Amino acid sequence: MNPRQRLVLERLSQQEVLTIADLAQELSVSKMTIYRDLEALQQVGLILKRHGKIFATAKLKGEDATHCQMCNRNIAAQNLFTLITQEGRKISFCCPHCGLLAYGYRQDVWQSLATDFLHGHVISAWQAYFLVEPELRICCSPSVLAFASEEEVKRFQKGFGGHIETIQAAIEFLTQSDISMKNYQSKQGGFDERTT
Numbered sequence: 001m002n003p004r005q006r007l008v009l010e011r012l013s014q015q016e017v018l019t020i021a022d023l024a025q026e027l028s029v030s031k032m033t034i035y036r037d038l039e040a041l042q043q044v045g046l047i048l049k050r051h052g053k054i055f056a057t058a059k060l061k062g063e064d065a066t067h068c069q070m071c072n073r074n075i076a077a078q079n080l081f082t083l084i085t086q087e088g089r090k091i092s093f094c095c096p097h098c099g100l101l102a103y104g105y106r107q108d109v110w111q112s113l114a115t116d117f118l119h120g121h122v123i124s125a126w127q128a129y130f131l132v133e134p135e136l137r138i139c140c141s142p143s144v145l146a147f148a149s150e151e152e153v154k155r156f157q158k159g160f161g162g163h164i165e166t167i168q169a170a171i172e173f174l175t176q177s178d179i180s181m182k183n184y185q186s187k188q189g190g191f192d193e194r195t196t
């Protein structure tokens with residue numbers, strides 16, 4: 001996928017309709033170039049092209065946005081965490097806990113979006129502040145909440161504890177506690193070790 005195609009998919013995750021004319025102008029390339037880029041995206045079923053307009057298909061929007069792809073819990077909009085893969089597939093998670101854990105295990109993440117815990121708007125996970133292990137269980141454990149504002153995450157931490165992390169540190173923390181959890185469970189006989 002080239003950078004122009006990625007931009008198109010990124011836009012379509014935020015916007016319903018794009019036009020070829022606007023894209024050609026914005027990217028300073030000919031309509032023919034954009035047309036070829038879009039043709040390839042249409043062939044793999046990510047977009048629909050109609051009369052100079054571009055729409056996201058159900059495939060791009062993510063077929064199942066109602067259940068977490070990590071733990072299968074129902075997804076509530078206020079905790080939604082989304083990963084977009086390099087092929088433009090959208091994967092939905094119940095909360096930052098599952099989303100960041102999946103991010104840590106996947107090699108094909110292109111974009112990640114979190115939902116601000118206080119205001120409910122979508123934010124780039126790379127710009128978010130993550131409050132890890134607050135004394136407030138909203139979804140999965142250990143609990144992870146996403147905030148857009150540094151001031152607000154600090155204020156929230158005063159009331160509910162936990163530690164504030166960047167995305168990298170939060171992923172590291174979660175994957176590590178996930179691995180130690182699995183080791184613990186296998187020692188307790190929770191995992192079948194006979195095949196290994």
Ligand SMILES: [Zn+2]
Nearest residue numbers: 068071094098
């Ligand atoms: Zn989950």
Ligand SMILES: [Zn+2]
Nearest residue numbers: 094095139140
């Ligand atoms: Zn969860």
